[in-house]
Amino acid sequence: MINLIRQIRKPKYQSLNIIEIIKDNLINNLNYLYSLQPQAEIFPVLKSNAYGHGLKEVCKILNETQVKMIAIDSFPEAQIAYKNFKGRVLILGEMPLRAYRYCKLKRTDFIVYNSETLKYLSKYKKRANIHLFLNTGMNREGIDNIEDFIDKNKNYIDKVNIAGFCSHLAEADDPESNFNEKQEALFFKGLEVLHNNKIYPQWIHLGNSGGVFLLKNKILNAFRPGISFYGYNPFKSGANEDINLTESLKPALKLKSTVVATHKASAGDKVSYGNSLRLEESTNIAVIPFGYFEGLDRRFSNRAKFLYRNKENIIWVKIAGKVCMNLSCLDFKNREVKVGDQVEIISEIKNMENSLENLSEKIGVLSYEILVNLKSNIKRVIK
Numbered sequence: 001m002i003n004l005i006r007q008i009r010k011p012k013y014q015s016l017n018i019i020e021i022i023k024d025n026l027i028n029n030l031n032y033l034y035s036l037q038p039q040a041e042i043f044p045v046l047k048s049n050a051y052g053h054g055l056k057e058v059c060k061i062l063n064e065t066q067v068k069m070i071a072i073d074s075f076p077e078a079q080i081a082y083k084n085f086k087g088r089v090l091i092l093g094e095m096p097l098r099a100y101r102y103c104k105l106k107r108t109d110f111i112v113y114n115s116e117t118l119k120y121l122s123k124y125k126k127r128a129n130i131h132l133f134l135n136t137g138m139n140r141e142g143i144d145n146i147e148d149f150i151d152k153n154k155n156y157i158d159k160v161n162i163a164g165f166c167s168h169l170a171e172a173d174d175p176e177s178n179f180n181e182k183q184e185a186l187f188f189k190g191l192e193v194l195h196n197n198k199i200y201p202q203w204i205h206l207g208n209s210g211g212v213f214l215l216k217n218k219i220l221n222a223f224r225p226g227i228s229f230y231g232y233n234p235f236k237s238g239a240n241e242d243i244n245l246t247e248s249l250k251p252a253l254k255l256k257s258t259v260v261a262t263h264k265a266s267a268g269d270k271v272s273y274g275n276s277l278r279l280e281e282s283t284n285i286a287v288i289p290f291g292y293f294e295g296l297d298r299r300f301s302n303r304a305k306f307l308y309r310n311k312e313n314i315i316w317v318k319i320a321g322k323v324c325m326n327l328s329c330l331d332f333k334n335r336e337v338k339v340g341d342q343v344e345i346i347s348e349i350k351n352m353e354n355s356l357e358n359l360s361e362k363i364g365v366l367s368y369e370i371l372v373n374l375k376s377n378i379k380r381v382i383k
Contacts, residue, residue, distance in 0.1 A: 015379035025250035045226035047073035052371035054380035059084035122156040131164030136183040138170040164203035172210030209234035255346035257288040272321025295373040299363040307344040
């Protein structure tokens, strides 16, 4: 009776689009990254809804691991992390100063890029755990001159807990770049300045996903992997031993949609907006409720192929016509398809035509872009 009342008051909605987060693959990636830097902690980056995988869901998976701290972007993400992750939360992004007062100081570390934020956090005294961020050449954010920064802010630095020292690699996707070495040298020169001022941070972190594979200095005792944690190669294509090491990564996301309509179209008929596709033969058209609002780039129109499975067949079906706002048409040729059948948009298997890396290469974008554009209202389940 109670369950019936609940269903009446809040009916269970069956989602037509599903993102599956493959737990074993995510944990495999984490353990592999630890094995590459055994002296260091791994702080997985869960910003932008855990790169589209689902912040809440990935937090819950990480509760079953050795991870001590996760990295997110802002206070709204921190609120979700506080509820779903048992460890510490590192806020990477700059925020309005008033937002810091709402954070849980006992569970939060903050990246500090400037004097204004440092001054504000100093009023919380040693309860404020901060990581000073040095600009080592990316010129996006950070402290340009650490020695000058310390001299000008000595009174404020003494009041907070300097828990970390960090920076960010600009060309970590290119193992052949010598700019990584230049940044690393500037970073350790900055660390020396801290030590000369009797500041000894607990966490020394420079490496992102590529940095886990490239950086060899054992003084680095933490890394912030993003894309590699989710199972994707952080490097540009090409022959390199570091790229070969990424073969052990396993993509952790699968995306499926459900057929909501079918049509029998004749040769000469046109499909979707702008009549961009004119059929050369009779075909079965199936419609899925997944368009560019949900995160399917319009450049996939008439190009991308998705996977359809039934008891008898495994076939590839191509997008027919232009991707619409909330719908896409698929060309099934003469094969049967019915409402309720599922179509796999993104596969977790690397060599499949609809793997994330193959799809991103097809339209010339980063795999990051496809992932973070997957709308947060799509149902996510842990598998």
